[in-house]
Amino acid sequence: MTRTQDTASALFRDLTGREPDGLWSSPGRVNLIGEHTDYNDGFVLPFAIPHRTVAAVGLRDDDRGRVRVASTFAAEPVEVALDELDELFPTSTGEEPAVPEWAAYPLGVAWALRQALASTDGAGHSVRGIDIAIASDVLVGAGLSSSAAIEGAAASALNDLWDAGLDRTALARIGRRAENEAVGAPTGIMDQMASMLGEPDAAIFLDCRSLETQLVPLGIAEAGLAILVMDTQVTHAHSTGGYRERRASCELGAEIMGVASLRDVSVGDLPRAEELMDDVTFRRVRHVVTENQRVLDTVRVVREQGARAIGDLLVASHASMRDDFEISVPELDTAVDVALAAGALGARMTGGGFGGAAIALIEADAVEAVSEAVNAAFAASGFTAPNLFTVTPSAGAHRDA
Ligand code: GLA
Numbered sequence: 001m002t003r004t005q006d007t008a009s010a011l012f013r014d015l016t017g018r019e020p021d022g023l024w025s026s027p028g029r030v031n032l033i034g035e036h037t038d039y040n041d042g043f044v045l046p047f048a049i050p051h052r053t054v055a056a057v058g059l060r061d062d063d064r065g066r067v068r069v070a071s072t073f074a075a076e077p078v079e080v081a082l083d084e085l086d087e088l089f090p091t092s093t094g095e096e097p098a099v100p101e102w103a104a105y106p107l108g109v110a111w112a113l114r115q116a117l118a119s120t121d122g123a124g125h126s127v128r129g130i131d132i133a134i135a136s137d138v139l140v141g142a143g144l145s146s147s148a149a150i151e152g153a154a155a156s157a158l159n160d161l162w163d164a165g166l167d168r169t170a171l172a173r174i175g176r177r178a179e180n181e182a183v184g185a186p187t188g189i190m191d192q193m194a195s196m197l198g199e200p201d202a203a204i205f206l207d208c209r210s211l212e213t214q215l216v217p218l219g220i221a222e223a224g225l226a227i228l229v230m231d232t233q234v235t236h237a238h239s240t241g242g243y244r245e246r247r248a249s250c251e252l253g254a255e256i257m258g259v260a261s262l263r264d265v266s267v268g269d270l271p272r273a274e275e276l277m278d279d280v281t282f283r284r285v286r287h288v289v290t291e292n293q294r295v296l297d298t299v300r301v302v303r304e305q306g307a308r309a310i311g312d313l314l315v316a317s318h319a320s321m322r323d324d325f326e327i328s329v330p331e332l333d334t335a336v337d338v339a340l341a342a343g344a345l346g347a348r349m350t351g352g353g354f355g356g357a358a359i360a361l362i363e364a365d366a367v368e369a370v371s372e373a374v375n376a377a378f379a380a381s382g383f384t385a386p387n388l389f390t391v392t393p394s395a396g397a398h399r400d401a
Pocket of ligand 1: 034351
């Protein structure tokens with residue numbers, strides 16, 4: 001057993017006085033490229049990381065139709081009746097959630113899954129009272145999708161124990177609904193898809209319009225490479241401010257161009273977009289449109305030449321986020337610039353921005369040198385020391401025991 005599995009099991013025993021029916025887990029993710037493209041119906045290329053959230057779960061024998069959640073994030077468990085979930089959610093914009101935020105993730109999943117099953121005329125599934133204990137080693141606030149990891153673990157467990165029979169893509173949609181409507185963060189579907197569908201040593205090329213996926217083998221280790229995560233320790237929350245504003249700019253841009261979403265705008269349309277829009281809206285649009293193209297280019301380059309050749313695309317992506325989309329912060333720019341100066345092949349911030357982590361694609365034997373350079377630069381700038389570690393693309397959600 002991993003330490004996180006042990007912790008979740010122990011928490012379940014404390015909560016219920018018995019062993020769980022099983023353990024389910026789901027990972028965090030790093031996005032290789034394709035940022036703020038998911039809610040524009042565009043393309044993304046994330047991969048699952050080794051850090052996982054574990055849910056120890058058991059059906060309740062008292063059969064009173066109640067769901068109870070406990071987590072290492074909080075001292076007290078939260079318990080509600082399954083019937084009450086429809087009163088708790090959806091949470092209206094600006095409204096205080098009726099449960100603590102950490103509990104809104106698993107309870108939101110239970111709510112969304114129960115609703116999905118209610119609309120499918122009941123074939124064979126059985127929604128019953130349940131106890132859920134959650135432990136995680138995915139860093140919170142680092143832009144590594146700790147929330148999608150919780151949603152993925154809870155959704156996988158409930159799918160099995162309620163005999164729901166949904167596939168991974170359907171479970172990712174359940175997770176996204178929990179995130180959007182129970183937690184109130186207006187995010188896209190990238191994180192949930194990456195967490196559900198991850199595979200060792202591969203990235204997931206996802207078309208966020210059709211939800212079709214292709215695995216793109218990365219061959220990172222065979223090529224003598226490593227991916228270094230540089231967590232700036234600057235925390236962010238996507239339920240607030242900047243993320244929402246960027247989304248609104250993208251919607252405005254699509255409306256001005258007369259299309260359903262920015263997916264339908266190509267690089268060739270940008271001169272016309274520039275004529276039609278104010279400068280800020282145009283730069284937001286230019287980021288999304290060029291970023292979609294960079295995802296397509298990255299997939300092609302990985303397939304034709306290998307991961308070693310994608311460095312310039314990563315660098316261009318970061319510049320676009322820094323200058324056009326304006327979601328970087330000085331700590332992220334420093335991490336990227338210093339990693340590149342220390343020999344990284346490419347580097348960019350990953351995730352929603354306004355803090356969180358950057359990644360660098362580096363030679364495997366340069367991990368120490370690049371880490372030292374980044375640590376020294378952070379110290380010299382008076383920034384909080386970063387948290388640096390390498391990740392390998394890993395498996396998505398599954399039942400562990
Ligand atoms: C967050 C959101 C995702 C995506 C990224 C930006 O991680 O959860 O849906 O929009 O930001 O690419």
